Amino acid sequence: MTDKRFHLAWxxxxxxxxxxxxxxxxxxxWDGQFYIEMAQTLERACxxxxxIEDKLMVPETFGSDRKYSLANGMMAPKxxxxPLAVAMGMATSRIGVVATMSTMAYPPFMLARLSSTIDSLTRGRFGWNVVTSAEDLAAQNFGMDKLPPREQRYEMADEYIDVVNKLFDSxxxxxxxxDREKxxxxxADKVRSVDHEGKYYKVRGPLNTVPSPQHRPVYVQAGASPRGRDFAARHADAIVSVANGVDGMxxxxxxxxxxxxxxxxxPDEIKVLFCxxxxxxxxxxxxxxxxxxxTTSDHFCNDVLASISAITEIDFSLYDLDEPLPERLETNGESGTLDKFQQWGSGKTLRELAAAQGGGLVSSLELIGTPAxxxxKMGAxxxxxxxxxxxxxxxxxxxGRRYLIEIADGLVPELQRRGLVRTEYTHQLLRDNLTDF
Ligand SMILES: Cc1cc2nc3c(=O)[nH]c(=O)nc-3n(C[C@H](O)[C@H](O)[C@H](O)COP(=O)(O)O)c2cc1C
Structure with missing residues (x-):
């Protein structure tokens, strides 16, 4: 009998x-307790x-101002x-914890060392969501005026991953x-320099941490453009994506x-997970x-538009809420999310687009109903x-806690009853659980 189980992540x-x-x-x-309880709840649901998502700026694209973001607690503070991944990981024993870290922000040595340390602290349950950053506003916090173009960001990231892999192998x-006796x-014969000298990075090595339980963290990626998909297909253990309906997925x-x-x-080494x-x-x-x-409240509509503005650097406050978008929009930022959002050719107004995202910022499938x-629908x-x-x-x-409980104690037991998701963890390491089926 083939295994019909699929994976769940949050x-x-x-x-x-x-x-x-x-x-x-x-x-x-901010003391982490709410999120630690979230990790424990999701671990109960296997x-x-x-x-954990991340961005490295206070958004100010929507309305050309950071007022909306701060007044509404929308993508800021963040x-x-x-450190949250460590706190969550140490309060649980089986669930994996994945932190987003940008190749633009961390020198490769720091990222490899941090990841190795967290993987050891969590006994082999750490993952890295590999992002290249997508906003000029973030780039301006790191000594640049503008983000490099997408192609170059991925070229740099390819070399970056090469360097961190060499460090993990050092x-x-x-x-x-x-050996206490000797x-x-x-x-020392089993620890080597890496002596990497490439186009963008120069790193001597070796790493100064011991090999962690997974050797390297699980790599999660969300490339959506053709170049991004190649990058993800080359390096990732898991790919997260937004797509349009079952056909799109x-x-x-x-x-x-x-x-x-x-x-x-x-291909079976890579798990593709849809939002x-x-x-x-x-x-x-x-x-x-x-x-x-x-989804029809003004708050919801504005929150969706402010979030999409922040991650695409397109100011959606400039468009009429009750008209379709006048042109197909493009971004040097999160292209997949923008394409999914704008549903170009659908004729929907901006207000309708915001309400049509399946209850989230972007959702690959509309799922509304009882847990059963x-x-x-998820199984089909x-x-x-x-x-x-x-x-x-x-x-x-x-x-809030209520939504988490609906998922963990309502939806997941229904999925388990149908044999669609695991009922207990088989392995200690995140990578082993991911590749279990
Ligand atoms: C589910 C999901 C999560 C993402 N999380 C982040 C994130 O936390 N930080 C970030 O800067 N970008 C994040 N991204 C953006 C991706 O890393 C990537 O830039 C985007 O999907 C566009 O792909 P492209 O760069 O190939 O155009 C995420 C994208 C998706 C679909």
Whole structure:
């Protein structure tokens, strides 16, 4: 019998929690406790990993001002994902923790050392969401006026990954001998310099951390442009994506697998996970009413537009809410998210586009219903796509305990009853759980 199970992961932002909604009441997320409980809840539901988004600026594209972002707690404030990943990882034992870190921001040596340290602290459950940054505003915090063009960012990132891989390989797995009799901690013959001198980076090495349980973190990537997809297909263990419906998801996954094969990789080594944001209710009508209520509020519409503005550097406040977009928009930033959002040719007004994102900022599939009916739809979609799972994405960047419980204690048990997701972890290492099926 073929294994019909698929993977579940969670995408979150280290930003204010659901401070505005009646069942949110906000907390003080900055001490990490709210998010630590989130990790524990998702571990109870046997998620593969949770992934912490990151951006390195206070957005000011929407309305050419940082006022909206700050007044609404929308993508700002935002705290550093690496220490949160450690806190979450040390309060759990099986779920993977993935932090976003930009190749623009960290020198490769620092990233390799940090990742190796967190992988050891979490006993082999760390992942790195590899991003190249997508905003001039972020570049301006790192000594540049503008972000390099996409092609060059990926060229730099290819070399960057080459360097960090060399650093992870600079210690043999058995380099630590801990021989008390001979008085040897590490065998110097098993630790080498890397002496990398490339177009963009020059690094001597070796790394000064011991080999971590996974040797290197799980690499997660979200390339969407042709160049980005090649990058992801070459390096990633997991690819996260937004796509349009079942056909769009199948086409994206098939494309990634073909690119991976052409590069000599086994496509099954790569898990492709699609963003979804289910809206769950006690009954179908209840869920529908909730969806309409939530996605047609002015707050929702503005929050979606402000977020899309921030990650594409296109000011959506300049367009009429009740007209279709006048032209197909392009960005040097997050192209996949923009394409999914603008649904070019659909004739929808901007307000309709914001409401049509499936309950999240972008969702690959509209999922509205009872836990049982949504579980059926997820199972049917995955059967058609061929794999590999879903990335449950925080509803427009804010989440409260209630939504988490609906997923972990409502939806997941329905999926488990259908044999669609795991009921217990088989392995200790994140990579092993990801490749288990
Ligand atoms: C689910 C998902 C999560 C992403 N998370 C981040 C993030 O945390 N930080 C970031 O700078 N970019 C993030 N991105 C953007 C991607 O890294 C990438 O730039 C984008 O998908 C566009 O692909 P392209 O660079 O090939 O055009 C994310 C994209 C997706 C689809």
């Amino acid at each position: 995408f979150m932002n280290f930003t204010p929690d659901e401070w505005r909604a009646p069942f949110g009441q906000g907390g003080y997320p 998620f593969d990993f949770l992934m 705290h550093d994902p690496a 210690w043999d797995a058995d380099a630590v001998v801990l 008085g040897i901690y590490a065998d 199948k086409a994206f996954r098939d494309d990634i697998r073909a690119r991976a094969s052409a590069m000599g990789r086994a 979804i944001t289910p809206t769950l209710g006690e009954t179908e009508e209840d869920a529908q009413a909730k969806y309409v209520r939530e 009916s949504v579980a059926d 979609a995955m059967a058609e796509i061929g794999g590999d799972g879903f990335l449950l994405t925080t509803p427009v960047l804010r989440v």
